[in-house]
Amino acid sequence: MTSSVFVALVGRPNVGKSSLTNRLVGEKVAIVTSKPQTTRTRITGIVTRDEVQYVLLDTPGIHRPRTRLGERMGKAATDSIAEVDAALMLFEPYGELNESEEQMVADLKAKRVPAIAVINKTDTLKKPEDLELRRRQLEQLGVFEKVIAVSVKADEHCEELFDLLVPYAVEGPHYFPDDAYTDMPEKALVAEVLREKMLLHLRDEIPHGIAVTVERFKEREDKNIIDIDVNIYCERKSHKGMVIGKGGQMLKRIASEARAECEEFLGAKVNLQCWVKVKDDWRDNEFLLNNFGFQK
Secondary structure, three states, rough: OOEEEEEEEEEEEOOHHHHHHHHOOOOOOOOOOOOOOOOOOOOEEEEOOOOEEEEEEEEEOOOOOOOOOHHHHHHHHHHHHHHOOOOEEEOOOOOOOOOHHHHHHHHHHOOOOOEEEEOOOOOHHHHHHHHHHHHHHHHOOOOOOEEEEEEEEOOOOOHHHHHHHHHHHHEEEOOOOOOOOOOOOOOHHHHHHHOOOOOOHOOOOHHOOOOOEEEEEEOOOOOOEEEEEEEEEEHHHHHHHHHHHHHHHHHHHHHHHHHHHHHHHHHOOOEEEEEEEEEEEEEHHHHHHOOOOOOO
């Protein structure tokens, strides 16, 4: 009998949710950078192993929102735990729980969501006993059925999560084809890859004020080429200049790296055209947030 288990990955920004999702899926479905709040929307990763299909929902980092976009990101994480069979809540080995983490723990408890605590980044431990202290701290919260320590970076103990999630699987047909690894449209993947390159190459604050939309995605009938037109929206005119760079060099670099990655997962040559536009304070504009696809 086949079964499926829907799992939400939650936690503070930069704790490793997207890296763990990619590791478990075995494909890059979520963009990853060292900057917080890289993930803006819920990303679905799919893994099918024999009879069990794991549907992993990578969510935005829980944080105190400063914009309406931040509010929607927080809601995406909170709403996800109400729709799943289990949750993986990620923590770092050190540091006190912040207000957002405490609220998420309270939500898991109130909604009676089966939850596993995942202590990530064990490769950063200063001494072994620190891990036991962290483990006891999380156990005492009274909400986690299990506590596991992993290192996504060192690829340690991640595989054990599959066995831990099996008891929460529900019998029934698989929701996705067995060879699928995400349900994200190709256009959305292209937009995310471009945003990742900007997060990697631009100064800290600028990429967080950038939205990417794919306006055209068309395969040529006579050639293995996909024509893709992209709009990059900035919040400030000064930011537009930084995205383009001197003589257009920064935009060329970003587009070149994005095109190479897109060609790899699309399996075709890509003709990528990018335009940079300004939409003042779009992160606080309800109309633009809806237009850019951020769920309310």
